[in-house]
Amino acid sequence: MTTTPPDHAAPGTDPRAAYRDALLRLAEHDERVLCLDSDTGGLENTFGARFPDRYLNVGIAEANMLSVASGLAARGYRPYVHTMATFATTRAAEQLKLDVVGNALPVGVVATHSGLSATHLGTTHYALEDLAVVRALAEMTVVVPASGAEVGPALHAAHRRPGPTYLRLGRSATPDIRPEDAGFELGSAATLRSGTDATVIAMGPYPVLMALEAAHALAWEGVSCRVLQVHTLVPLDTAAVLAAARTTAGIVTVEEHRPQGGLGDAVAATVSAEHPLPHRRVAVTGEVGVVVQEHREALEAADVSAAAIRTAVAHVIETGRGNRHDWPTLG
């Protein structure tokens, strides 16, 4: 199976617009669905216009929004709260921990502006630690679509699960990785490209795109690189990760997050326990937000790039050669 990387100049589906549409469809089918907003804009004219009684804008008060959502969920409602990823987690972490997750309530936390996607808004609006927070809370389904086209299927799949969900969205449209009808199975990693030498496990819009680009380029050098897309960080598809560990020389994880606490840690915890092998993390490093950049450009400056993935793949194959002798020579 080979997925060719999409043209990254091609416009994709806007993830926030996709979410607004998907939530409306959900609300039409499930009258328990409520939309809680913290004055983010955009929902008042969509959900709020269609279901005025089920749209609650609490104002700019994320901690209170999560407590209110918990009270509603405890009464049998299915509230979806809407705010930026950094405010849903590091600002209101305790309400998320105690009120939502602590009571195992089915609150959907829809977190926008993830990673560096709010590039021009500046560092206060970046969310590079949110996944560490929600992974640490453990009892939360964590979904990171790779493009706007996956947002609807992800929301509908998550709605069928019990307990809280964290849905991590970017701020603006990125290229669609897969068509909407490609199927979306929560908890299952998607093999976007087969490969036998190394596995790149990527999560989130640009990381998946860059992984495909890197694999495509590596193929010309004779390196067969598997690309595994993780859209469900919790629960992680450990079977797919372990299959990669057993059948390729090494693993490279790619994510739009700091190296601590995100996909790299989740994968490391799985493979180190069951099948240790070389693993390199491509994640956001160094200082970010010094000058305004485009989203992809900002990621590349922070060492999340196709080139960084290729270097990491070469490194894990080289390291893996110490134990195994059938991997290709690079360079």
Next chain:
Amino acid sequence: MDTDTAAVEIRRSIIRAAGGPKGAHVGGSLSCADILAVLHFDVMGERDTFILSKGHAAPALYATLAVRGLLEAEELDTYARPGSRLFGHPRQGIPGVAFPTGSLGHGLGLAIGTALGERLDGGTGRVYVLLGDGELQEGSVWEAAMYAGTRGLDNLVAVVDRNSLQITGSTEERAGLEPLAGRFAAFGWETRDVDGHDTCALSAAARGPAQRRPLAVIARTVKGSGVPFLEGKTSSHYATLRPELVRRALTAVEARRPT
């Protein structure tokens, strides 16, 4: 059970908890004993919900739930002892505990969500939430107060246990709260300022209908109320009572039992 008798039973249990090996948040539990008695044995009906936002008053809540028959009286003696589910702050799963609380500043938001849910269901139940006054220094309380006032949540009643003391001294010396009723009023609430140990006054204040506004009852209380050697003392916030002090405290409380 009448409220004054219930209040005696609640205070007795608080004192016994403070006589246990780990002690208890005795001062702030005693200060809200009359409030809990009035809410649970007079004001609240079957459709109403109670949320204890000042979770450190757990001994007072457990005692109330035991008098209501939701907990076995014998279980109260396990308070904070190994093997017990009765922690120093209430956890989920205990009958009558709506939410785990004790991390301050969460209860009002949880109460708002519950009240909105009741309203969406078309129900007539009210939600009563008991807040500590020191807790009002948390910003999330005012996020919630602002929203409840704006929404005109007339099925929400917040009672503030206004004992005016926190761990290190007077609330007014730390981050002052007065004029407290005025602050809630400014956020769109109806307010009533009453003696929090006058059960008749409390009963009248907490049941009054608020027209399209949430109701805040500022209940003026005394920390350690009912036990003279604890009353008005900052040191009563958390205390372990030796057997002799337990006896003295129980005698003082018993003297208030209606005849």
